[in-house]
Amino acid sequence: MQIRFGYELAYRCTQPTPMILTLNVHYTRTSDLVRRDDLRTAPHVPLTMYRDGFGNWCTRLVAPPGQILISADAVIRDSGEPDPVVRDAPQHPVESLPEETLVYLLGSRYCDTDNLSAFAWSQFGQAPPGWQRVQTICNFVHNHIQFGYQYARPTKTASEAFNERQGVCRDYAHLAIAFCRCLNIPARYCTGYLGDIGIPHNPDPMDFAGWFEAYLGGRWYTFDPRNNKPRIGRILIARGRDAADVAISMTFGPNTLERFLVWTDEVIAA
Amino acid sequence: MQIRFGYELAYRCTQPTPMILTLNVHYTRTSDLVRRDDLRTAPHVPLTMYRDGFGNWCTRLVAPPGQILISADAVIRDSGEPDPVVRDAPQHPVESLPEETLVYLLGSRYCDTDNLSAFAWSQFGQAPPGWQRVQTICNFVHNHIQFGYQYARPTKTASEAFNERQGVCRDYAHLAIAFCRCLNIPARYCTGYLGDIGIPHNPDPMDFAGWFEAYLGGRWYTFDPRNNKPRIGRILIARGRDAADVAISMTFGPNTLERFLVWTDEVIAA
Amino acid sequence: MQIRFGYELAYRCTQPTPMILTLNVHYTRTSDLVRRDDLRTAPHVPLTMYRDGFGNWCTRLVAPPGQILISADAVIRDSGEPDPVVRDAPQHPVESLPEETLVYLLGSRYCDTDNLSAFAWSQFGQAPPGWQRVQTICNFVHNHIQFGYQYARPTKTASEAFNERQGVCRDYAHLAIAFCRCLNIPARYCTGYLGDIGIPHNPDPMDFAGWFEAYLGGRWYTFDPRNNKPRIGRILIARGRDAADVAISMTFGPNTLERFLVWTDEVIAA
């Protein structure tokens, strides 16, 4: 299967404005690209790329005063397989977790574990450990939070989403991540594209999606408490402790977002 | 000058309890050790060390049921010099910040920059950039927050400290860090020992201290908004994005902290 | 200004032969593409792309027995500006170089700094540091080496070029890079297209060009000791430690290069 994906973002700045963009597909997916996803800007500005501490490719630029259009339009191969389900994936005791997973047990900007720990243990402490415990958490979060774009708020933490019971995909992910960490299961945030391949068409305008990965049985598995069922065609962009680490764009100065288009469509041979 | 420092912590656990301890002096100070700061436990348990993503030394162990005593008692050489003051240290424009500093512009668990950005710009945006802007922030934080151990709360964020106007050293540091990041100055949290060398003796029981570093003119400088004056005899343990990254101890199971002693004293030759 | 550029390479292999090609324009120039530079092959074979450690796009394929034609024909916008000259760009002391530049101080396959260090210091150690020192190096290299395609040799190192005093553009670049590194100035190799825009037409068949970048005053600047004057219309393909990192093609098996055409021409509106 091939998927065409991309975005068109337009920002208007009043002064030269540094930006950091995390918009390229994740390094683990570059070899699936059929058409490159290089970021284009109009007007042209110098770009510098670097990899952040998680390995994500980030782009630095300085937007000039006026409008800058940032876009990409790429094609990627995909297995067409839904997210794997491995019901017997076991949970690691803390003492046997690999060192590099330990940072994903800590609290982070939007995953305020310390505020949720008591509830997490009382609610999920009896669920069978491992895959089923993570799935129990996802089921809870999926039912607990009401989805609505109007509930999006850049400052919303997991505990706020828990209390308000409203949010968007990233809030679902943050809450589930926080619960997993409370229960000593490493969990990390993922951002990327997720189209509606294999499911009824969603008429809402597309956005980037947020989901998460939990560390079970020696590897990381995808979970998506917003949709809460295996999906086809995820295109990972970046991973981090939470959405604070993998913002699509960080702008260092006043600006207006004048256009925001994202697309992800299966390529149907003529 | 030589400083004797150490700690004695006693935990009581009801079951085997994994712990991660960040208690060794920072690798930048190992050269100064006159007597090693190796962590001892009673009863003896196997220890595993690793470096976290910031380079800090961490120790993993599994505490047995019952009490475990964790201690060190070391001696370190110190320059006896107060924290440097470099009033003309300039601020980097965002676009010229080295890549490794960019993560210290992001929000983090206790430094919720997005909640403080508007205030930060209105309050500090006119202060001369560079050292003076950071010092202006420290002066504000020093005066804004009332110190009191009774105000300590593990979940307190910078914006909560800002609104409640009460806290301990880590809250001062978190608030100043958040303001610096809002103003595009990389800032990172430090934890360590800080005695009362050169100042009137403080009768309160000692605790570990929190301060921060800001990136100005190509290097990191120490700032301490709690004390807000150059101090002698800081002994760095660890650095991170905020206190969530450098907790002295993380315990993965129910436990009681039965003893908590910290000391830092100048060694006076007989 | 618009520039049409591309290539046509034909290889004949006797068996299925893996290849790695570094032929796409650099990600920093994708925004400028008016017509894409996608690599085409005849016969058609599956292509896989990846980014190497420097961020360059590379393409993997397996050439079938017989001839394979590999080509692209693209159009790119260009500022029409010559390479910038910033005579007061300062040199960083080693201790203030950003971490990501340090690898460009080390020796590499074709830049054998250890063989050239003594000469470099005696010859260039008194030149004013910064831009002028790099320019002094370029002047020396430009005059020291006699250009000639017949002097090209894939194994030629900087010290060999220095001793033989003959070479092609990549040898000029390697020697200047090695001298810069000896003098603690980070320098990296660039490969790309360079036409004869703004200069007398060169009747030789075109080839890809090699030049280099030096890190001065917080950014990377283009230098070209072969031509040794600012040029218009460089189209960067890839950057690395030296030509070993950015070979246009690597073939893993016996083959014959049957055709090799490269073009770079200003598009003149009718």
Next chain:
Amino acid sequence: MQIRFGYELAYRCTQPTPMILTLNVHYTRTSDLVRRDDLRTAPHVPLTMYRDGFGNWCTRLVAPPGQILISADAVIRDSGEPDPVVRDAPQHPVESLPEETLVYLLGSRYCDTDNLSAFAWSQFGQAPPGWQRVQTICNFVHNHIQFGYQYARPTKTASEAFNERQGVCRDYAHLAIAFCRCLNIPARYCTGYLGDIGIPHNPDPMDFAGWFEAYLGGRWYTFDPRNNKPRIGRILIARGRDAADVAISMTFGPNTLERFLVWTDEVIAA
């Protein structure tokens, strides 16, 4: 088994001299440390650590005029197992090598593959692919080169070692690496400690050791053409393309090495 290891290096500089040291044990071994290997300096100087592009921990400092003593004295747990031998580890066809291994097929400063390719294919092209081919290369190199400290030369390449037939452990490693790469087997250089555990005591003063790893059957295996038999107690410090990437020390200014001691001894319980 526990191994005590460390070093004592003394440099004399005439002016403030930046240094980069790659002396800490590799991040994959930190969790085996029983006593930390932090670098100590006398006099005390500020230290900064960073991880290079290969993940190795590096230390930056500026040595003052006069002598600087750099040392560590650590203890590490070791399995006591000899290097594994997996005779049926298969060779990957180039087209199925993971992307991150491809850089270890390229030529590098001391592994000048292009000068050795013809010989490599004629000599080793008929050996059974995979483990046996790498072992055949090691056997050849082991017998081809005569060991002698007097043959050490910092500029010696693999092809020079091949022609001169004399060298030290790093020359053995460089030559074997170059042959492996010629034959499309990814190979990378390793530096570390290697004592004489389990073999007759070697009266020569100890040095750091160089060996290499080859990528076979989906993982990296240790080979040591200098000793050419499985050994016990290797303590890895760093990995790179060749010795140019993992120099124990790089000094940016004139200096004299006044002391050089390295030790690696099994800890025998009293």
